Amino acid sequence: MPDTVAATSRQATSVSPDAPAPVIVAIDGPSGTGKSSTSRAVAAKLGLNYLDTGAQYRAITWWMLKHGIDVRDAAAVAAAADRPEIVSGTDPADPTITVDGADASGPIRTQEVTDAVSAVSAVPEVRARITELQRAIAASAPTGIVVEGRDIGTTVLPDADLKVFLTASPEARAARRGGELKGREGGQVDLDATREALLRRDAADSTRKTSPLKKADDAVEVDTTELTLEQVVECVVTLIEEKQQAR
Numbered sequence: 001m002p003d004t005v006a007a008t009s010r011q012a013t014s015v016s017p018d019a020p021a022p023v024i025v026a027i028d029g030p031s032g033t034g035k036s037s038t039s040r041a042v043a044a045k046l047g048l049n050y051l052d053t054g055a056q057y058r059a060i061t062w063w064m065l066k067h068g069i070d071v072r073d074a075a076a077v078a079a080a081a082d083r084p085e086i087v088s089g090t091d092p093a094d095p096t097i098t099v100d101g102a103d104a105s106g107p108i109r110t111q112e113v114t115d116a117v118s119a120v121s122a123v124p125e126v127r128a129r130i131t132e133l134q135r136a137i138a139a140s141a142p143t144g145i146v147v148e149g150r151d152i153g154t155t156v157l158p159d160a161d162l163k164v165f166l167t168a169s170p171e172a173r174a175a176r177r178g179g180e181l182k183g184r185e186g187g188q189v190d191l192d193a194t195r196e197a198l199l200r201r202d203a204a205d206s207t208r209k210t211s212p213l214k215k216a217d218d219a220v221e222v223d224t225t226e227l228t229l230e231q232v233v234e235c236v237v238t239l240i241e242e243k244q245q246a247r
């Protein structure tokens, strides 16, 4: 079925009939604010599924590049938007992503994909396709899900039980990303260039017409600049537990 985007979650969990309703958590924010690390850890702690929506936009971008589609040509991208089959595995202990059956977790993290992803994800046909997939995955999570991205609270899951918007100073974000790059590639990392690249991507993602990066009016903003990852995780877990107690 190569010409469809499949709605598939690979984590099977059994739920008793009197279990509480699934909890839906939306975590948004700019690049490098800690969305993926926080969401994964929170989901693991609370026994929820986890969805990295950036990975899905990266996956469709990788497919476009692999198939020779000019990612600056919005009409060409739109025409191909429904062709790749993208499958996300939502176990926080082992999140996976495949494109047309092939593991895409490595290729989607290349610089080529990072440089092209904002252009591809700005195309409305791409967003419609991926949003549909995200909603289907969220609706099928047995105990609930933590979904992280840029437009989850505003567009994908506007009725989420909790919305969190993570922020951090550009310097802190560049230092975090720099640490990651150093660990992966070794050598010296230019923190100024890393910071500029983050800000460029944020600007592109915040100014696109269709569901730009934006804090939802009812989201709780958490500035992570001075917080450890463990503190951010604790903060989000507490917010979820408060919501669950209030139900």
Ligand SMILES: Nc1ncnc2c1ncn2[C@@H]1O[C@H](COP(=O)(O)OP(=O)(O)OP(=O)(O)O)[C@@H](O)[C@H]1O
Pocket (backbone or CB within 6 Å): 029, 030, 031, 032, 033, 034, 035, 036, 037, 038, 054, 176, 177, 179, 180, 224, 227, 228, 229, 230, 232
């Ligand atoms: N509070 C924190 N303090 C220090 N480092 C952190 C914190 N939160 C996350 N990190 C580290 O910062 C890096 C970026 O985090 P992460 O990938 O979770 O951010 P992100 O918001 O998902 O980024 P992107 O949107 O670009 O995918 C990772 O190396 C992560 O371990």
Ligand SMILES: Nc1ccn([C@H]2C[C@H](O)[C@@H](COP(=O)(O)O)O2)c(=O)n1
Pocket (backbone or CB within 6 Å): 031, 053, 054, 055, 057, 058, 117, 118, 121, 122, 148, 149, 150, 151, 152, 201, 205
């Ligand atoms: N909900 C989302 C998630 C991601 N994107 C786009 C914009 C990002 O620059 C890109 C990659 O995301 P990352 O892996 O850095 O989290 O994907 C989006 O438009 N909407």
